[in-house]
Amino acid sequence: MKTKDAVGRYGEELAARYLANAGLTIIDRNWRCAAGELDLVAREGATLVFVEVKTRSTSAFGDPAEAITAAKAARIRRLGLQWLDEHREVYGWPDLRFDVVAIVRLAADGPLLRHLRGAF
DSSP states (O other): OOHHHHHHHHHHHHHHHHHHHTTOEEEEEEEEETTEEEEEEEEETTEEEEEEEEEESOSTTOOGGGGOOHHHHHHHHHHHHHHHHHTHHHHOSOEEEEEEEEEETTOTTSOEEEEETTOO
8 A cells, every 4th residue: 555545544544533533423434436535424413524534644735624625625515416416315405514634644742633614
């Protein structure tokens, strides 16, 4: 596994544990289709939450959340709607939210995790 992929998997696992501990239920991980991938899909009460996880080894090149451009946010919204379309029978027409979990793996005091609710 490439280092970049290992860092990403580490971040997704850390984010999933954090969200579960915060009361969200993880219902899908690494969902893929021809248009791309959703990192995490969760529920918080009646709200369906699509979570983009950005992990960096250091903050030398800026905050991980800064890597989410307007184009990437639009693609994640489209992917979220496609996921919902495929799961409509189970989830109906819920409220939707798009979150970001930004992680710096090698922060001075251990991993630094920020959860940006309703990021885009």
